[in-house]
Amino acid sequence: MPERASARRSSRSFAAFDWLSVLVAVLQPDGSVQYANAALEQMLGVSRRTLVGSDFSQYFTDPSLIQSAVAGTHSHDFAAVRFEAVLRRLHQDGIPVHVNLGVGELREHLVVELWPLEQQVRQDREERLLEQSQAHKELIRNLAHEIKNPLGGIRGAAQLLELELQSPELAEYTDVIVHEADRLQTLVDRLLAPHRHPHEVGDVNIHEVCERVRSLVLVEHPLGLKVLRDYDTSIPEFRGDRAQLIQAVLNIVQNAAQALAPRMAQGDACITLRTRVARQVTFGRQRYKLALELHVIDNGPGVPDAILDRIFYPLVSGREGGSGLGLTLAQTFVQQHHGLVECESVPGRTDFRILLPLP
Incomplete structure (x- = not known):
């Protein structure tokens, strides 16, 4: 009973790992799982209750890699180690996942972090998309304001010019100017639309x-x-x-x-x-x-x-x-x-x- 209570207290101390998107396993010195975060549970398709106490190396196509890394880190042959490995998913149609893996010490435990290569590529793409989106929004907003200011003057000047023209043929040109100025105004309004109206929640x-x-x-x-x-x-x-x-x-x-x-x-x-x-x-x-x-x-x-x-x-x-x-x-x-x-x-x-x- 004291050992079980100690394990529960230890597990609670690692609960913050559940908020991470990276896959995390906390291992005992012998390589058995002390704690697995929610992201690792989902990736493996195995419950935390099943993972805890199991040999973590069994979830890799080459168990010797993780066994050597755990032994080397625990014996202080190196402070931390990183390498690529292939993670087995026992209940996900057996489709393996290529990961970058890192092992480091945390007090008397070892912490294994795994970054799925596909997920890393996706997150990099999302971050790049967000950064580009922010940059484009600022650029478009500034350009739209710069375009909007002279448009009114161009349209007004074309209308005044039309009043002075005697030839209907020449008036067609001013009609084109007014029409195109209105079209540009509509485009600018659409560009500025997301920034004009308050967020109504x-x-x-x-x-x-x-x-x-x-x-x-x-x-x-x-x-x-x-x-x-x-x-x-x-x-x-x-x-x-x-x-x-x-x-x-x-x-x-x-x-x-x-x-x-x-x-x-x-x-x-x-x-x-x-x-x-x-x-x-x-x-x-x-x-x-x-x-x-x-x-x-x-x-x-x-x-x-x-x-x-x-x-x-x-x-x-x-x-x-x-x-x-x-x-x-x-x-x-x-x-x-x-x-x-x-x-x-x-x-x-x-x-x-x-x-x-x-x-």
Whole structure:
């Protein structure tokens, strides 16, 4: 009994590791597991109760690597060690995971940290996307203000000039100037839209958002398009700006619908709205116990490879005549909710995934 109570106290002292996205195991000197954090549980598909007391090396394709690292660190042959290894997932269809692994001492225990290489690449991509998004927002906002100021003067001067012209043919040129100035004004207003309106926070039901978007898109495209629902109705309400989220989802769905124009003509265009709950996920540099996943999946031609990495950049569009602002604004509105929009695309299947933290 005293040993069990001591183990419980020891486990509580490592509970902070559950907040980390990195996989962490705390080992006894003999290599058995004293504590495993939630991220490691999820990756292995094995409960903490099963992990505790087991030989940690059995979860690797080459157990001798971790055995040597543990023995060397414990005997002080080296203070810490890092190397690559392959982690076995006993209950995840046996698919191995390549990881960077580090072993170090923590009082009488050894701490093993594992960084899945795929996860590391994904986190690097997310951080790069966030940094680029912030830089682009500042650039666009500054440029928009610089463009907006002279536009009014150009438009006013063209209208005054039109009053002085006697020839109707020459007046056509001033009409062009006024029309193009108005078009630029509309573009600038769209660029500045996310920064003009205050964040109106209230309770949001994501399925009400989806249903609103679905009805709008089907009114716009009544023939040849199906919008399927695949909802997890257990998802709770959360705090957010309902109008912004409707606009974000609508922009993504409309983008999908426009890409599906050829398939609409054939009558087999399809968009699926899918909601799921994700547990213990990391995005936007934060770890969340629960998050909402909203997928917008279409069976269109896919995003061109040339722009796939830049699809959320301002003024980047794969469609002739597109403004290149719809997805940029969607990403901005979702980021204002501490979320992220990702895209995976191959011909025949494009999946935009919106991630939002849940309470």
